[in-house]
Amino acid sequence: MQRAGGSGRGAGRAAVNIADTMNSGQVFLWRSVQKKGRGLWWYGVQGQETLRVDGDTGRTSTYRKGGKWSAYKKDLFRDSDNPGRIPESMPQDDVTAEAARRYRDLRIIRQDPYQCMVSFITSANSNIRRITGNLSRMAETFGRPVDVGGGAGTMHLFPAASALAGATIREIRECGVGYRAAYIKEASEMVESGEIDFGRIREMKDYGDMMDAMLAIPGVGNKVADCIMLFSLERLDAFPLDRWMLRVLGTRYGDVFGSRGSHAVSSAPSSAPSSSSPPSPLEHLTDKRYRAAHDKIAEYFGPYAGYAQQWLFKMARDDAGASWRQKM
DNA sequence: CCAAGGCCTGAATG
DNA sequence: ACATTCAGGCCTT
Numbered sequence A: 001m002q003r004a005g006g007s008g009r010g011a012g013r014a015a016v017n018i019a020d021t022m023n024s025g026q027v028f029l030w031r032s033v034q035k036k037g038r039g040l041w042w043y044g045v046q047g048q049e050t051l052r053v054d055g056d057t058g059r060t061s062t063y064r065k066g067g068k069w070s071a072y073k074k075d076l077f078r079d080s081d082n083p084g085r086i087p088e089s090m091p092q093d094d095v096t097a098e099a100a101r102r103y104r105d106l107r108i109i110r111q112d113p114y115q116c117m118v119s120f121i122t123s124a125n126s127n128i129r130r131i132t133g134n135l136s137r138m139a140e141t142f143g144r145p146v147d148v149g150g151g152a153g154t155m156h157l158f159p160a161a162s163a164l165a166g167a168t169i170r171e172i173r174e175c176g177v178g179y180r181a182a183y184i185k186e187a188s189e190m191v192e193s194g195e196i197d198f199g200r201i202r203e204m205k206d207y208g209d210m211m212d213a214m215l216a217i218p219g220v221g222n223k224v225a226d227c228i229m230l231f232s233l234e235r236l237d238a239f240p241l242d243r244w245m246l247r248v249l250g251t252r253y254g255d256v257f258g259s260r261g262s263h264a265v266s267s268a269p270s271s272a273p274s275s276s277s278p279p280s281p282l283e284h285l286t287d288k289r290y291r292a293a294h295d296k297i298a299e300y301f302g303p304y305a306g307y308a309q310q311w312l313f314k315m316a317r318d319d320a321g322a323s324w325r326q327k328m
Numbered sequence B: 001c002c003a004a005g006g007c008c009t010g011a012a013t014g
Numbered sequence C: 001a002c003a004t005t006c007a008g009g010c011c012t013t
Helices: A018-022 A083-089 A094-103 A113-123 A128-142 A161-166 A169-177 A180-193 A198-202 A207-215 A222-232 A243-252 A287-301 A305-319
Strands: A030-034 A040-046 A049-054 A060-064 A068-071 A145-147 A154-156
Touching: A018 A030, A018 A040, A040 A154, A083 A094, A094 A305, A113 A128, A113 A180, A113 A198, A113 A222, A128 A154, A128 A161, A128 A169, A161 A180, A169 A180, A198 A207, A207 A222, A207 A287, A222 A287, A243 A305, A287 A305
Parallel strands: none
Antiparallel strands: A030 A040, A040 A049, A049 A060, A060 A068, A145 A154
């Protein structure tokens, strides 16, 4: 476990745990390279830029022509959220408190919206290992190569929307994305044409309005929408509900969110639900039930509910065993 | 509105 | 070995 970014609270920036942040399922095109001395560099693709992060301090640079790295100015790790104080805004129940204590330095990465959209369309009904391979192949096939030197060598920028919009479904499918290829092409066409305008969507004040805009994108359902909103559209109250989160909410927040029969839900990831278990509000999430759940969750966890989601998600995965983690 | 079933793929499981 | 399951869902019926 590395904590970084200064020792004290109050005085300097709050700490940031780069490894936890990079390994929490938010991003897929980052990898670490051993520094010459102690520590790691993290190299990643962020839209049409290649970034490098100091694994100890979180200091972020962007690659410029001519082999230079210059300071990245977009607050990648959201220091402006004042992360050290976010736990105060959350409920003080035991589970949330434990997640905050263990993962308070796990940040939310401010991502490029188009890349984020394609990434999470690709993620649906998939797994991290495969998603990483899919996106890497898309970048290699449709993204411009950049030699950043150092230990990272040649990286590929994320494909521009025009590149994936102009590709054939077959070409996209050859990256291993299966039936999602058509969604990726169509969604890219919508971005290219301006039908999807992330700059405009980002300005929407109402969660429901923004959700409606996201659900108009092919391949985007509620869960993927929440990921895109949380990671790239400044919706920090977005709370992606996937199987893992449903399990956590059912087993550890049953009192709060009204899931019945929580004792019947095993903590083992592959356990099959009991065939005779009673229906729960958190099972078979339809759009309507998903939104209702969101409202209760946002009310309970507060304006930074998305951070709680990330911390709880990481805690659940870590406690279930680390075999899911992608090996790079 | 809701429930059920299909869907690419490949690593993991039996 | 070989078949089945399942993975951080979405879409259509």
